[in-house]
Amino acid sequence: MNVLNHSVRLDEDKCKGCMNCIKRCPTEAIRVRNGKASIIPERCIDCGECIRVCPQHAKRADRDSFDILANYKYKVALPAPSLYGQFNNLDDIDCVLTAFKMIGFDDIFEVSKGAELVSEATRLLLKRGELKKPVISSACPAVCRLIRVRFPNLISHVLELNSPMEEAARLARIKAVEDTGLKPTDIGIFFITPCPAKITAIKQPIGLEKSNLDGAFAIKDVYPKLLAQMNRLDVTGNLRDSGIIGVGWATSGGASAALLRERYIAVDGIENVIQVLEEIEDEKLNNIDFIEINACTGGCVGGVLCTENPFVARSHLQHLRKYLPVSCNHLEGEKVPKAMNWDTSLKAISVLKLADNVEDALDLMKELNTIAERLPGLDCGTCGAPSCRALAEDIVRGLALESDCVFYMRDAQGNPSFQGLVPPPFRKPPKKEETP
Amino acid sequence: MSILKLHYDIDGSDFTRAGEASGKVKRVLKKLGLDAEAIRNVSIAMYEGEINMVIHAGGGEIDVEISSELVTIVLTDHGPGIEDVSLAMKEGYSTATDNIRSLGFGAGMGLPNIKKYANEVAIDTKVGVGTTITIKIYVPDCSAEL
CATH class of the missing domain: 1.10.15 (3-methyladenine DNA Glycosylase II; Chain A, domain 3)
Structure with a gap:
């Protein structure tokens, strides 16, 4: 595994070497050196917090350009459910999905379909009672990497199932091969992503030897293209094939609600996430079945590659829910397919240790x-x-x-003029003489 | 053999800060690369001791000594002391007030949990004078895994 393969990058020309990003990084992975921020690759978890706080916009997420679509004979877009929350007054997901076919994609496969299957598989596994509780969701790759670096003791709690993105990609390729008769390598599967953590998870998969995806485009890059087409749509296709459960994964609490159990915690925002992980480690949450963890505030709608504020996006999704069925995707024979399981467990990265012994x-x-x-x-x-x-x-x-x-x-x-230097007092403007 | 000594003054007037010292010790132990189970045992046993100190004794002091083989935690307070130690060691027994129970503490698991997670516990207490609890946790050699 190449730990250097990150998607969070620095634009050196824009960086002023200020202190904003180094202070916000949850793994203390950034230092300012020679007046420029520098990321320690072994520590970076690609959460995107530095992209969010950089006032110079010097941090960016390395993502694919639309040119790579030309490398494939058949292109499938995998929109994250958080995409639907970006649009104001949307009441039909088919508008968004149809527009994809007008911007260079041959087909779409909703990640929310994968999410509904992962939800069902998780329900089955929890019912069987073989998992170590509390079970920690593995859908947020930034959280998986945070656990690997800062909470290696919790690796055995992580749910070893494909993320909705990977599960959707796996099924999308099977479907595309069936539909077209093309070779699997002629088919391009592209995630429409809310965050850089997911882009890194394609280059450097979690739990899998190789990702099922061929690339990722940012929601904020795709959004204007879609909007332009959506405004002139006459007819929409009948494409949506997921319900409240799948689309619910876009916001914090969605993956938990889908389990139909009450002993869960849905935590989001990196500081809260770290606090909860500490509590799991100290065995204070042993009575909880499931912990849904999202690094971004609000869940995936809070990703740095989204266009809309996460709380506004959540409200958009509430509006959409009204017209959705509960769930459209179910596991065959109530069994978790082998291919949905991880190939390998998370591996601890001991970068925080001061020495080997x-x-x-x-x-x-x-x-x-x-x-x-x-x-x-x-x-x-x-x-x-x-x-x-x-x-x-x-x-x-x-x-x-x-x-x-x-x-x-x-x-x-020993400069006496600097000794005991403290910040200045409050400066008041000179008092004006009061007029009677 | 190297021994690292850490000292914490525990403020008894602020509940919300109880657990800070054990959190700091946990972070130090992770940086030292100690065995994961030993880290968990230390942080839980010390957390319980720290909470007890705040609930019952109005704060105190904690001294931690860490070597590659042993972590020793000494919790010293000048609180009311424990009247009946064997009763206090029983699961579910607590003298905590309703006020404290309403915050989710006082389940009577403090001392029992210390005993559960520690390898050795010694309680030296005198009513009206204070309590000193010495907790020892053995650290297995984890260099074999590296």
Whole structure:
């Protein structure tokens, strides 16, 4: 597995080297070096938080250009259900799906179809009672990677089933081969994605040797193309083949509601996610059956490649639900097909460890604590690390120097004009004389 | 053998902060690469001790010593002391007030859980003076897995 194959990239020309992204990264994977942000690839989980907060728009998600469609004889679009939430006043999903056929795709296969099958399979597995509780959903790849890096103890709780995206892609290729008689390699399967984490999951699959997808286009790139066609549609095809359960996966709580059980937690937003994962680790949530985890606030509609605010998108989807059946897709013979299971479990990545053996790590930790005590504790980020403790850790790992801290330098210089420097007081404008 | 010492002052006046120290220790242990089960045992046993300290004793101090073979947690408070230790060790027995129970604590699982997750527990308590709980958790050698 190539851990360097990330989709979150930096545009060096735009980056000012500010502190916004380093502070927000949940795995402390970014440092500012030589005035530019630099991502530590082993730590990055492609959650897209840095793309969201960068005021210069210097962080971007590497995604496919529409040119790659030319490499395939038959092109299938796999829209994420979050796409439907982007449109205002939409009351027929078929409008969106029909428009895909006018922008270069031969067919569509809704990811919400895959979601309904994954929901049913999860229901069956929970009923069988063989899974380690609480079961953690595996649909959000950023969460799977977060667990791999920061919570390796929880790997055994992760549901080892294809994500709706992968399951839909697997079935879409089978269907396309049946429909056209073409070779599987002549068929291009493309995900319409709300987030960069999913793009990385195609290049670097989770639980699978190889992804069933050939590429991904961002919702925000496809949206204007679709809208242009949707505005001049006369007739819509009869294409929608999923219901409330599948489309519900677009927002946080949808995957949980589909299980028809009450002992669940649906958590979203990376800070909340980390807190809940800590609680699972401390065995405080053993009475819960299922934990749906989405790295983005609001669920997939909160992905950084969406166009609409996640809360507005949720409202759009509520409107759409009215006209949908509960579910349109069911497993044959109430059995989980073998191909829906993962090939391999998640593998822990131990990038957070200070050293390979505990003795060495203890020595480094002692040194780290001593250095951290000397640092000012302001967490200003000027050294390029997200916090004073992170700088101390970089120092003991040999990646930074104490002199990278501007306050350390100030004190080491012994410059009296800098001693005890504190931020300025409130400045008031000069008082105007009151007129009687 | 290297020994890492950590010290925490536990504020007894703020419930919402109880559990912070055990959370910090867990993060340190992960960075040290200790055996995963030992990390879980330490963080649960220490969490229970920390909560007890806040609920019953108005705070106190926690000293943690970590080596590659053993984690020792010493919780010291100057609270009311435990009148009947064997009763307090029973699952479900609690002297917590209704106020505290309404916050979801006081289930009478604190000391029993410490005993469950620790390899050794020693309780030294005197009514009206305070309580010192010493928890030891053995760390299996996990270098073989690397």
